[in-house]
Amino acid sequence: xxxxxxxxxxxxxxxxxxxxxxxxxxxxxxxxxxxxxxxxxxxxxxxxxxxxxxxxxxxxxxxxxxxxxxxxxxxxxxxxxxxxxxxxxxxxxxxxxxxxxxxxxxxxxxxxxxxxxxxxxxxxxxxxxxxxxxxxxxxxxxxxxxxxxxxxxxxxxxxxxxxxxxxxxxxxxxxxxxxxxxxxxxxxxxxxxxxxxxxxxxxxxxxxxxxxxxxxxxxxxxxxxxxxxxxxxxxxxxxxxxxxxxxxxxxxxxxxxxxx
Amino acid sequence: xxxxxxxxxxxxxxxxxxxxxxxxxxxxxxxxxxxxxxxxxxxxxxxxxxxxxxxxxxxxxxxxxxxxxxxxxxxxxxxxxxxxxxxxxxxxxxxxxxxxxxxxxxxxxxxxxxxxxxxx
Numbered sequence: 001x002x003x004x005x006x007x008x009x010x011x012x013x014x015x016x017x018x019x020x021x022x023x024x025x026x027x028x029x030x031x032x033x034x035x036x037x038x039x040x041x042x043x044x045x046x047x048x049x050x051x052x053x054x055x056x057x058x059x060x061x062x063x064x065x066x067x068x069x070x071x072x073x074x075x076x077x078x079x080x081x082x083x084x085x086x087x088x089x090x091x092x093x094x095x096x097x098x099x100x101x102x103x104x105x106x107x108x109x110x111x112x113x114x115x116x117x118x119x120x121x122x123x124x125x126x127x128x129x130x131x132x133x134x135x136x137x138x139x140x141x142x143x144x145x146x147x148x149x150x151x152x153x154x155x156x157x158x159x160x161x162x163x164x165x166x167x168x169x170x171x172x173x174x175x176x177x178x179x180x181x182x183x184x185x186x187x188x189x190x191x192x193x194x195x196x197x198x199x200x201x202x203x204x205x206x207x208x209x210x211x212x213x214x215x216x217x218x219x220x221x222x223x224x225x226x227x228x229x230x231x232x233x234x235x236x237x238x239x240x241x242x243x244x245x246x247x248x249x250x251x252x253x254x255x256x257x258x259x260x
Numbered sequence: 261x262x263x264x265x266x267x268x269x270x271x272x273x274x275x276x277x278x279x280x281x282x283x284x285x286x287x288x289x290x291x292x293x294x295x296x297x298x299x300x301x302x303x304x305x306x307x308x309x310x311x312x313x314x315x316x317x318x319x320x321x322x323x324x325x326x327x328x329x330x331x332x333x334x335x336x337x338x339x340x341x342x343x344x345x346x347x348x349x350x351x352x353x354x355x356x357x358x359x360x361x362x363x364x365x366x367x368x369x370x371x372x373x374x375x376x377x378x379x380x
């Protein structure tokens with residue numbers, strides 16, 4: 001792809017995008033989808049004109065100077081990440097792999113966890129020397145060991161992984177394929193076979209529409225123990241969980257499937 | 261007055277949008293307290309969902325035993341259904357925002373339901 005067609009493709013992508021905003025800032029990663037570092041690199045790759053991109057994640061605000069789809073450097077940062085003083089304000093270049101590596105360590109540290117990541121574009125703040133062109137996203141991805149094309153896990157997979165400690169047993173299926181089970185699923189499988197289809201049919205009939213991701217938690221449906229049914233698109237999961245973990249389970253559901 | 265009890269409970273929790281006291285035996289909403297002007301059909305749907313989720317002792321719709329508390333979480337809403345202990349056909353249907361303080365809400369909602377159900 002020539003440089004011109006790459007730019008045209010980026011501009012077309014940007015104009016077609018239906019963004020989600022919170023407090024005037026665009027949400028680019030939520031609950032780990034896509035991974036925050038991937039989202040930041042994509043923003044850099046989408047920025048042609050010289051700008052300062054301000055990313056907010058958790059309590060950290062990070063200002064990156066970007067131009068020509070390259071990262072020129074970290075202009076400012078809040079928080080207390082080890083090593084940040086050595087990197088903030090420095091221009092990035094291929095010729096200084098130490099700074100590049102240190103910047104990667106800081107970025108990785110900031111992007112840990114599944115916190116919501118937002119971005120806003122602000123006027124540029126000069127950094128380094130004008131002769132430095134910065135580092136392209138592909139080089140950054142290589143140095144920082146980021147797979148830009150990695151397929152993110154589905155919301156259901158992330159929900160189940162995040163709550164693995166709370167889930168005693170589960171039986172899950174995608175699009176009517178044979179269910180996969182974990183733990184002692186004797187009762188769950190019996191419920192799956194005898195009740196699940198009818199329950200979902202009735203629920204759909206009551207609501208009169210597809211409601212999107214739905215989690216039903218029943219506090220004593222397994223002879224006094226809790227039972228839950230999660231449905232996200234084609235993925236269906238029936239699972240038993242620890243009663244004391246209900247609140248974290250609900251919080252995790254909204255963090256992954258909710259609207260920001 | 262039942263409506264005063266519901267209004268007081270709803271007023272205490274900013275994340276609680278609607279409360280409805282219903283009778284599952286007739287699947288009828290009896291009293292509501294709400295910030296939103298729901299149509300009758302919407303409240304009927306809420307009641308039907310409560311009946312489906314909670315089931316009955318003879319016939320749970322999902323599971324092998326009946327539940328006295330059910331939660332339905334969607335993208336932007338948490339619906340909570342509570343069944344009265346003494347009168348299992350009396351239920352409280354609650355429509356909440358995702359950020360409602362669930363633990364605090366439940367600790368107030370359960371006694372409120374029992375009080376209403378017992379006619380206190």
